Amino acid sequence: MEFKKLMPYREALTLLLNDVTEIQDVEHVPLDEALNRVLAQDIISEFDVPPFDRSAVDGYAVRAEDTFQAREYSPIELKVIEEVPAGESPKMKVTSGTAIKVLTGAKIPEGANAVIMQEMVKREGEKIYVLRPVAPGQNVAFKGEDVKKGEVILRKGTILRPQDLAMLKALGIKSVPVKRKPRVGIIITGSELVEEPSEDAFEEGKIVETNSIMLKSLVHKFFGEPILYGVIPDEEDKIREAIKKAKRECDLVLVTGGSAFGDKDYAHRFVKLLFHGTTIKPGRPIGYGERVFIMSGYPVAVFAQFHLFVKHALAKMVGARDYEVKLRAILEDDVPSQLGRHEFVKVLYRDGKAKVIKKKGSGIISSLVESNAYLEVPEDSEGYRRGEEVWITLY
Amino acid sequence: MEFKKLMPYREALTLLLNDVTEIQDVEHVPLDEALNRVLAQDIISEFDVPPFDRSAVDGYAVRAEDTFQAREYSPIELKVIEEVPAGESPKMKVTSGTAIKVLTGAKIPEGANAVIMQEMVKREGEKIYVLRPVAPGQNVAFKGEDVKKGEVILRKGTILRPQDLAMLKALGIKSVPVKRKPRVGIIITGSELVEEPSEDAFEEGKIVETNSIMLKSLVHKFFGEPILYGVIPDEEDKIREAIKKAKRECDLVLVTGGSAFGDKDYAHRFVKLLFHGTTIKPGRPIGYGERVFIMSGYPVAVFAQFHLFVKHALAKMVGARDYEVKLRAILEDDVPSQLGRHEFVKVLYRDGKAKVIKKKGSGIISSLVESNAYLEVPEDSEGYRRGEEVWITLY
Known part of the structure; x- marks a missing residue:
């Protein structure tokens, strides 16, 4: 027996993605454990970052206009009217001809619009000599220039990267709302499978089982928690039981072997399939229904089936965006x-x-x-x- | 004080990569734990895969020439002279006009050069009727067509992926030789740093510390084992001690903050630097020497310094190939x-x-x-x- 009709790939994929639903469970994990997890909610900042205009360097807050004429051979002289200690805010106001010494992170004093790096001036007593002009805004980190209060800074569906975790920390988020990982049951079927190569195994026409480690790693890579249900021989009852158990315990089930119509291809008989047999090559006999994929036994076909179908189903289940390059x-x-x-x-x-x-x-x-x-x-x-x-x- | 001269990026990178040495320690990890680890040796197959010509399907081994004239309206009749049970090898030889029934994985009988899928013939008693011609080699997996005995199938420096693990399993390798992960000490310096945002912290010019989580995740992503040495205030003794301890315990040390020449930028004073100040932007003040990176305090500069320098050093330490897209x-x-x-x-x-x-x-x-x-x-x-x-x- 052969497939009567192969379903076009796009049609099968659409049926699949209409059938698979997004997981609603949200886990709150510490920042430390959030790398590569998928964000379950938009992250909105509750404040401006920076919270006010502040100095990006250790130096002197000035009116930029005062420095426009500064040259190495004719420096501009400014009077230092305050030195703001670490952890305090400026009390004075910068007016023409004056400067206030500030440390990195300090509020920009009223009246100032730029900061000159301390390495760039000559200091003598209460005076500094400015050798080069600075532009308005120079060395100032403006209020909200990194993040504005109320802004969506990380979107639901983001696969969290190192810099995203840094941002979450900056926003004071210690416990990150991420999607629960889909539990993905992996059932390997086939009486011809052995765990390792040997002369005897080869003579008997046995094949080394390689799909479990491959699928386990692929599921892991694409947001899921793989659960192995072992290698099941081609016996109708055992396969039926394994599928039943995995369906009960998992969000998605992958069964390899038994997708074709050989005498011993049982798996597809226990699931009401939305499709069975598609135009993909390799991997044509793939079937899907009731959250169960019936896949090939051959590793390359399984790999193609995973990338063309299973990956997209997993991404939809966690709502992941940008999961492919x-x-x-x-x-x-x-x-x-x-x-x-x-x-x-x-x-x-x-x-x-x-x-x-x-x-x-x-x-x-x-x-x-x-x-x-x-x-x-x-x-x-x-x-x-x-x-x-x-x-x-x-x- | 400013940098007298900035070292061109390529020159600094070359100095770095000449200084960093490849880790020689090899760990043997179970297949299950080898995903994303870096292979420490070439993997050579000890046998051909498949070990002999074998059937890729359940069907009938035939001489392809016998089928060339087969048409739906004038089928060719062949006599089934043997049915090879599962786990056994064929005993008979296929001659003109005969066929032997084989299961997937079985040795191809002597005399046969193709296999017809069982779905493709009509069986009547000891006879089969072939409706379409098969080509020589059809449905035959040839000896060594996947892997040849003695072939280097995975090269030293490979970052192991799901399919690589499947291959290792097929070759009977249970324990995979991978490079020990470089231990990377992370020291964050800066009295202005706080663990979380607050009104008070902002007023005092404090900054939320975000480099540790970012560097930790980056090190993790690029083959290393991050070890955090905490956030150290700008005190000369404490910074010196932390660097000393981390150098003793780690293969590589990343120190953030203190790479510039401010009054409180101590870190660069305790290490004999091969370079300090490069043409990169952002991240210019980076320094390196004695397995220690002196990095910026600003997250974006740190991120750039990591990708332009640290990443390449880590890749060299584990001998990783193809670590960038x-x-x-x-x-x-x-x-x-x-x-x-x-x-x-x-x-x-x-x-x-x-x-x-x-x-x-x-x-x-x-x-x-x-x-x-x-x-x-x-x-x-x-x-x-x-x-x-x-x-x-x-x-």
């Missing part, structure tokens, strides 16, 4: 493609160029190891020519 | 740049275009939050024009 690259090889297929072409991106990894075959893990990105060729395209510029997605 | 983007804005400065320009990359984040100022964390990549403008360039295509590096 897409870029333009010049093809170094022709990419012929079959009409009617949505091809997942593995490429090696480097220095603006994409080299096509020509090893074919859904079992050829080395083709994944040698590549770092993929090119998608939709159903209505016969492919691309060497030298063409195409969009690729890094992985 | 560099891509071409069309500039959406002019980028004027000062001759003699190596500028670190923050951009927002999206859909092939780079928008320049115009907020200036080394304290403006929001400029980092709004960007996701940087453009470097070297000393001899006056900048780029809107519409030009430039290289950027993602962060």
